[in-house]
Amino acid sequence: RSKDVRTDDAVWASIAREEKRQQDQLELIASENHASPEVIAAMGTALTNKYAEGYPGRRYYGGCEFVDEVEDLARDRARELFGSERANVQPHSGTQANMAAFMALIDPGDKVLAMSLDHGGHLSHGHPKNFSGVFYEFHSYGVEKGTERVDMDQVRDQAKAVRPKLLLAGASAYSRPLDFAAFAEIAREVDALLMVDMAHIAGLVAGGVHESPVPHADVVTLTTHKTLRGPRGGMILCPKDRIVKINSALFPGGQGGPLMHVIAAKAIAFREAQQDSFKAYAAQVVRNASVLADTLTEHGIRIVSGGTDNHVMLVDVGSIGLSGAAAEDALHRVDITCNKNLIPFDERPPMEASGVRLGTAAITTRGLDEGDMKSLGGWIAETLKAPEDEAVIGRVRGAVAELTGRKPIYH
Numbered sequence: 001r002s003k004d005v006r007t008d009d010a011v012w013a014s015i016a017r018e019e020k021r022q023q024d025q026l027e028l029i030a031s032e033n034h035a036s037p038e039v040i041a042a043m044g045t046a047l048t049n050k051y052a053e054g055y056p057g058r059r060y061y062g063g064c065e066f067v068d069e070v071e072d073l074a075r076d077r078a079r080e081l082f083g084s085e086r087a088n089v090q091p092h093s094g095t096q097a098n099m100a101a102f103m104a105l106i107d108p109g110d111k112v113l114a115m116s117l118d119h120g121g122h123l124s125h126g127h128p129k130n131f132s133g134v135f136y137e138f139h140s141y142g143v144e145k146g147t148e149r150v151d152m153d154q155v156r157d158q159a160k161a162v163r164p165k166l167l168l169a170g171a172s173a174y175s176r177p178l179d180f181a182a183f184a185e186i187a188r189e190v191d192a193l194l195m196v197d198m199a200h201i202a203g204l205v206a207g208g209v210h211e212s213p214v215p216h217a218d219v220v221t222l223t224t225h226k227t228l229r230g231p232r233g234g235m236i237l238c239p240k241d242r243i244v245k246i247n248s249a250l251f252p253g254g255q256g257g258p259l260m261h262v263i264a265a266k267a268i269a270f271r272e273a274q275q276d277s278f279k280a281y282a283a284q285v286v287r288n289a290s291v292l293a294d295t296l297t298e299h300g301i302r303i304v305s306g307g308t309d310n311h312v313m314l315v316d317v318g319s320i321g322l323s324g325a326a327a328e329d330a331l332h333r334v335d336i337t338c339n340k341n342l343i344p345f346d347e348r349p350p351m352e353a354s355g356v357r358l359g360t361a362a363i364t365t366r367g368l369d370e371g372d373m374k375s376l377g378g379w380i381a382e383t384l385k386a387p388e389d390e391a392v393i394g395r396v397r398g399a400v401a402e403l404t405g406r407k408p409i410y411h
């Protein structure tokens, strides 16, 4: 986009400030990333103008020949990337992908067994105010108190007690691998279908550093903007005998026209994720998370379940006498962005919480490595132990500025 098309100063000034904020702050929000300039460029194209209800070759509008090419590229690349028989790349978001999956697999009022939201599940996995909790009867499994990990024997016992139509595996704040084969076995035992929501770990799966749920699940949903580093959006993967139902649950079931500019950006992101450089990136994300968790532990700050195997960790800031909200604020003052988060069995209310969730997907994209994680862990510990000490805040802020200046986003 050339500069001269920009006449709306108010909006462009805010966009410029947000771009600078991303450049100047270390982004530790586990669900965020920095999409490539090419992915971002695709979203600013005339494809946004096109109505294309339906699917390639079967549209309800004329003039779809070129957006068909784009959607075919996105679908083919998605299938190749994840080894899935079929893909639907139209969901506007992860939540809408989940909505379509539920509509395709079960009926309103049916029982679903999913991860408790307090233990790391997602809003769209049965929150009472979300469509999922309104239309389906959700029951939940959680982590075990001692290990803070999902115990598959407990999941099995609950599945036998609840007899759900659908078993749902996947989380927003869980740092350990879920045993997809065991989930599939339990689903078979209780005659349920298995859905896996791999929103958070999709990039790690694509990069080959996390087990894939695709061979085990009846349907897999994901977001394209987290570890996968594409545009904001969702996707559904499934075997070929389910795609007709999935497609019609998504459109016309839950959405109208697809966002063709975003689907173009998804196609570009899938090609990026097929490169060796993305495999190296995914491996680095996991190494960085592990070093960051170890460094915080060495500084006396407890990590839920003792560490992480993926890109995310839950830091128990209650262990040093802080609330998650206070920790989030303190880190914001030193230009480190994260979010407060409940920890399992949290005694604080959600708006305070006892934890912060940290993820390494975005900072790894800007080139941070293990050495940087050791520095970062030290700065986080220093800040959280003296959140009112202006000298500490000033010093850490300076150190963050030096690092973000030295390792800018996409340069």
Ligand code: PLP
Residues within 6 Å of the ligand: 031, 092, 093, 094, 095, 096, 121, 122, 124, 170, 171, 172, 197, 198, 199, 200, 223, 233, 234
């Ligand atoms: N599923 C999981 C496990 C998530 O963590 C998220 C987002 O954080 C979603 C679904 C929903 O994604 P979206 O915000 O695109 O609706």
